[in-house]
Amino acid sequence: MMSQIQLSANSFTTNPNIVKTKRSIRLYHDAARTKPAGTIKQNHWLKINHVVKKDGQIVALETNHQQYLTANQAFVVKSRGYQNPKRYYQVHYQQIKPEGQVGYTVKRGFEGIKTWYIMRKMGTFAGYDKYNQATYQAVKRFQRQHHLRATGNVNLMTWLKMGFTKHSWTSIDSYVAPLKATAWQGRQAHIEAMIHQAYRYLGNPYLVGSSSSPRYGTDCSGLVMQALYAGGIDPAPISAIHHAFPGNEWNSRNLWASKKLMHVAYRHRQRGDLVFYYQPGTHVIWHVAIYLGHNRVIESWPPKIMVQPIRNSQRSDIAGIARVFH
Template sequence: MQKRKYRLIELIILAAFGVFIGVGFGSSIHASSSYYTTNPGIIKTKKAVVYYRDAARKVKDQTVAANHFAKISNVVTTDGKAPVLETNTGRFLTASKQFVVKTTGYQNPKRYYQVQYNQIKPFGKVGYPVKRGFEGIKTWYIMRKMGTFSGYDKYNQATYNAVKRFQRRHHLKVSGNVNEQTWLKMGFSKRAWTGIDRYVAPLKAHAWDGRSAHIEAMIHQAYRYLGNPYLVGSSSSPRYGTDCSGLAIQAMYAGGINPLPVSSIHHAYPGNEWNSRNLWASKKFKHVAYSHRQRGDLVFYYQPGTHVIWHVAIYLGHNRVIESWPPKIMIQSIKNGQRSDVAGVARVFD
């Protein structure tokens, strides 16, 4: 009985000493609560961390700074050694909770627009009829068909009258408005009737990607429109042109931002001609000083001589922006002879 008692005391002392040397002196013995032993899913670094090419962590790959995100595919444990995390890119890093923390992924602060990781669904009716005052791609097609387009795609009185004549000739209900039946009779496709409205830029950044990746997703989408014509009220596929805010809307969709109540579908509706003003007025963007502008920010401009917002562009860095400005979507200096009165800068990704 006495021997068993001494043996128990001995084991307790050895266990305590083992924990001490494991934690205090970096032995292969480790406290499991200090490490991720099951897959945390997505992690963010709390401080600078080294990536390795092998699970034994002998071959260094690179060092990443704090606030770096990664998707974890596996937790690897080797006999007598602390577990390590394997990323979806096949690299390895520490599983120590002192260095990495489990997270749901990159996100803006709650008071700003939240980054979405499911395909964005803009507000509005897909397949809307086109009436007086409407703008956008469908109006552009209709006006060209009716011979009333002269560079500005707004459904005007001349277009309304031309559509009524067309409807009479083809024994359609005479309304002056273009519904799906009139659209099809004009020779346009059923697919285009809804497809133009429905287009939403695909998400190009994941929850395990950081801020920079979201900014690049946004800018990459904007680049897809380069050279397309400036068309008011337009925010659809890169097959077509856009206006300034229409370009910004689709770019933000690609980065995971849905800037409601602004919507690509309603962008063609009367009252949405100046969505640049609605974006500027939103309290869900972080507004920063012009001197603090960064790549991916939205730059807003005043109409000369007024304090009325009339334009928005996407900042690329090095005093360059990508924008839709007559006659086309292009890369320009942040200030030029056409628009130089900067109202301010809004940060999409904080």
């Protein structure tokens, strides 16, 4: 028995969910496609709500913005959505979960926001949030005074006795910027998601080893990592959770060394690229910023997160440019 549905030649019969345009196509305000709503260029993505049928015949695809386009697969193809080439960091469309244990004990050499809180509580903070020997000794005295095991390390029990909350013990570690771009949006939307997250920290203090909520400050690579998460990029094993661990303040070096970022010539820099800097007089990476265009970057640099010229009197030795989205 022949199907009662009269299929248009080469048309989708079920909802493809996401399509990519094979050529420039028109969008319409109506399923009959008589009222033009604009044009979509080749190699763009669209989210499809459902296949529209009339009198048993497939007539159009309806987008999530209640616009309509041809269902003919000669013009649009089913797609998983925007994605980088396989050799580079893949774009995620589920909340990223960085590597590492949430609720870690803070010890000598640790940095980050927990250390910042502890040092202020112990009276040892002098502008640099690194768990030093003075902090270690102060914590041991505090633990003895409160009948705790005097390890000099801050575990959950010591943290609570200092007056901090159990929620903060884990929430500081576990914050991950929410995804702000979808599979049916293209490269520019992912770049803007990354930059938008970075701007949420604008004016916050520079805090070494920090990469958490916009309630707090960050360091340079900590800012970049949260921005990457918002765009759907997980630079594992580089992790916001591990960022406070000794040595991880130099995650700028690990990002620079990653083969999953494409390095491009300085003259080809584009909005959304990462700008890496050498320490003056050396070939050692010591800083990373996000390029905004027009020779401006957003960065975390003492004393705060700010927008600055790509070169200035504090750091101008550019090692190179790395592209995140392709």
